[in-house]
Amino acid sequence: DVQVIIHTEWAGEPPNVIEDQVSYPIVSSLLAAPKVKAVRAQTMFGDSYVFVVFEDGTDLYWARSRVTEYLQQIAGRLPADVHPA
Numbered sequence: 563d564v565q566v567i568i569h570t571e572w573a574g575e576p577p578n579v580i581e582d583q584v585s586y587p588i589v590s591s592l593l594a595a596p597k598v599k600a601v602r603a604q605t606m607f608g609d610s611y612v613f614v615v616f617e618d619g620t621d622l623y624w625a626r627s628r629v630t631e632y633l634q635q636i637a638g639r640l641p642a643d644v645h646p647a
Contacts, residue, residue, distance in 0.1 A: 563599065564620045568612040570646040581605040583641055588612045591636045595628050603617045612646075 566573050570584050587604040592601045592614050600615040616625045
């Protein structure tokens with residue numbers, strides 16, 4: 563499976579705030595992306611990790627481009643000092 567990992571740092575914020583304002587919007591958006599098989603998130607103090615798993619045979623560069631597109635679409639819904647990478 564092709565997997566793209568999105569790491570977002572938000573220093574000093576507790577996991578429940580990051581989950582609500584960062585992880586959840588990213589996961590919700592990427593669930594609608596084409597060829598996505600699963601989206602999982604792990605949130606901890608100051609960090610969010612979102613794992614996007616694509617269908618077998620999906621080109622890695624195509625998958626990364628889709629993730630970038632979907633992140634750009636939700637950028638305005640994320641806190642101003644948060645920059646997923």
